[in-house]
Amino acid sequence: MRSSRFFGSGGVSCDDVAAALPAVVDGGEIADIEVQRHIAACLRCQAELVQYRKVLRTLHQLRTAVLEPNPGLLPGILASLEAAGERRAMHHLLNGRRVAYVGGIAAATAAGAAGAILATRARRRVRLAS
Amino acid sequence: MVIDSEEARLVAAAKAGDMSAFTALVEATQADVYTLAYRLTGNEDDARDVAQEAYLRAFKSLKRFRGDARFSTWMYRITANCASTQLSRRSKGRHEELSDDDNVLDERPESDPEIMAEAGVLRDRVTAALADLPPILRAVVVLRDVYDLPHDAIASELGITESAAKVRLHRARRKLRERLFPMPGEEKARAV
Ligand SMILES: [Zn+2]
Numbered sequence: 001m002r003s004s005r006f007f008g009s010g011g012v013s014c015d016d017v018a019a020a021l022p023a024v025v026d027g028g029e030i031a032d033i034e035v036q037r038h039i040a041a042c043l044r045c046q047a048e049l050v051q052y053r054k055v056l057r058t059l060h061q062l063r064t065a066v067l068e069p070n071p072g073l074l075p076g077i078l079a080s081l082e083a084a085g086e087r088r089a090m091h092h093l094l095n096g097r098r099v100a101y102v103g104g105i106a107a108a109t110a111a112g113a114a115g116a117i118l119a120t121r122a123r124r125r126v127r128l129a130s
Numbered sequence: 131m132v133i134d135s136e137e138a139r140l141v142a143a144a145k146a147g148d149m150s151a152f153t154a155l156v157e158a159t160q161a162d163v164y165t166l167a168y169r170l171t172g173n174e175d176d177a178r179d180v181a182q183e184a185y186l187r188a189f190k191s192l193k194r195f196r197g198d199a200r201f202s203t204w205m206y207r208i209t210a211n212c213a214s215t216q217l218s219r220r221s222k223g224r225h226e227e228l229s230d231d232d233n234v235l236d237e238r239p240e241s242d243p244e245i246m247a248e249a250g251v252l253r254d255r256v257t258a259a260l261a262d263l264p265p266i267l268r269a270v271v272v273l274r275d276v277y278d279l280p281h282d283a284i285a286s287e288l289g290i291t292e293s294a295a296k297v298r299l300h301r302a303r304r305k306l307r308e309r310l311f312p313m314p315g316e317e318k319a320r321a322v
Contacts, residue, residue, distance in 0.1 A: 022300035022307070026275075044313070051311035055303065058249075058256045059275040062169075065253065069164040073178055077156055077185045084189055085149055 012038040017045045025052040137201055145192055152192070156185055159202050163209050169272045170213035172261050180216050184209040206277050210269065210287040217265045252310075259309045263302055270295055271302035 012034040023029040031039070039045045137158075143151035163184060168177035187208050188195075195204050260268055269288055273279045274295075279287075285295040308316055 022303040023296070025303070028296075048307070048313055051313075052303065052307050054252070055256070055307050055310055056275055058252050059271070059306075061249070061253060062256065062276045063278075065165075065257075066161050067165040067168055069161055069181075070174065070178065073164055073181060074157065074160055076178065077160065077182050078153060080182055080186050081149075081152070081156070081189050084186055 014038075014042060014045055017042070018048065021045075021049055021052055025049065026056055134200075138197065141192075141195065141197060141201055145195075152189060155201055159205055160185075162202060163205050166206055166209050166272070166277060167213055169260065169276065170210065170265075170269050171216060172265070172268075176213075176216055176220070180209060180212045183212045183216075187212065203279070206273070206279060207283055207287050210273055210279070210284070214269065214288045217269075221265070255310055256306065259306050262309075263305060267298050267302035267305065270298040271306070274299050275303070 017035055017038050020029075020031055020035050024031040024035075039049060137155075140151045140155050144155060160181065164177055164181045167180040167184070168174065171177050171180055184205060188205060195201070260272065263271070266288070270284060273284045273287075274281070281292050281295055281299075285292040288295065290298075
């Protein structure tokens with residue numbers, strides 16, 4: 001653990017502050033007044049707080065580091081959706097309901113349909129995710 | 131950036147049964163969903179399975195999507211839930227194997243090499259440190275600190291209480307901080 005144990009006013013130690021920092025670093029919780037006073041007076045705890053901020057900032061930046069999925073991912077997803085869609089269409093037909101999206105898709109094989117969708121989508125690509 | 135009205139239009143069309151609208155939503159979000167799945171599971175095979183399962187679930191429950199959140203945020207929640215299921219299934223089978231392999235990261239050439247290199251190094255170190263966390267700690271910190279999901283959403287998708295989610299979040303942050311920026315006196319304690 002810690003070698004130094006600095007007790008500020010109110011008897012709060014560096015260990016007490018260390019236990020509180022992960023919760024308060026993003027403002028998720030408010031440090032109690034004794035902890036705040038300790039941090040204001042303790043360089044060590046200030047340094048630790050700065051490191052937590054750096055960790056959080058870097059984690060936040062990971063949000064934009066998007067991985068490139070294997071090219072097989074999208075066709076795989078679409079094929080499984082096709083299969084689910086066909087089951088649903090079948091269910092609706094058996095229950096005498098109109099199926100809004102048939103348009104020939106459900107008739108094709110799962111893989112073939114996925115390929116067809118891919119080809120159409122490639123022409124008008126939309127980017128929704130930031 | 132996102133055109134919210136276009137997303138709303140696609141969601142409405144998909145809800146009305148337009149398969150090509152749902153396909154467009156999948157196309158637009160799949161890289162993000164896969165990335166989250168990879169960060170949660172730590173390997174490509176599981177990430178692919180989780181992403182596929184997540185879209186299937188989304189497709190089946192699209193009627194329940196109220197549109198008061200972004201479609202991508204809704205997908206993140208479903209993905210977290212699927213990953214949680216996958217991880218608990220895995221942990222019963224074999225010892226968790228977590229990948230340190232972050233070379234699949236899409237590292238585009240940076241324009242300001244020195245500054246970007248420094249930021250990139252830290253990002254790689256954080257990625258590696260995340261991968262070494264126990265899965266449940268990793269899940270909570272990824273969902274909260276990378277993807278900004280609220281505590282109650284995280285708790286509900288991972289099947290834990292909100293206070294348990296917070297305890298794990300704080301533990302995860304502490305482990306990451308200790309590993310990335312050990313304070314004097316911590317280096318020996320953490321000897322890997
Ligand atoms: Zn201190």
